[in-house]
Amino acid sequence: MTTMQVPTLIHVSDLAAEKAAGLLKDKGFADGALRVFVVGGGCSGYQYGMALATAAEPGDQVVESGGVRFLVDPDSAPLLLGAHIDYVDDIMKQGFSITNPNAAKSCACGTSFDTADSAGASQARSCI
Helix, strand or coil: CCCCCCCCCEEECHHHHHHHHHHHHHCCCCCCEEEEEEEEECCCEEEEEEEEECCCCCCCEEEEECCEEEEECCCCHHHHCCEEEEEEECCCCEEEEEECCCEEEECCCCCEEEECCCCCCCCCCCCC
16 A cells, blocks of 8 residues: 655744744734745746735645744645745845745746746846
């Protein structure tokens, strides 16, 4: 008998969960969540976004890590499947960072990407 392992929607590092908890508390959303999403745009076709949320919306998938809820909407879920969210704090960058196995290409700034399914569909855009 074979069992099929279902991949986790997103993986969140301990540091990213800790920073998200602090952010939610500092902004008055201690009981809220961090919404992780994908929208069209950016240099490569899609770009990542994050927002504070008070509650999940219908259809959202909820991932809990380190006592923090991360929300992913149904349109973003397939594009984020298996992604790793971390927090980077070094001389070049400070903030959340997403490593996405679905990204066939991404821009140098790391905030936008394109998938193999949509390769060639994006238009030239400049990094901001």
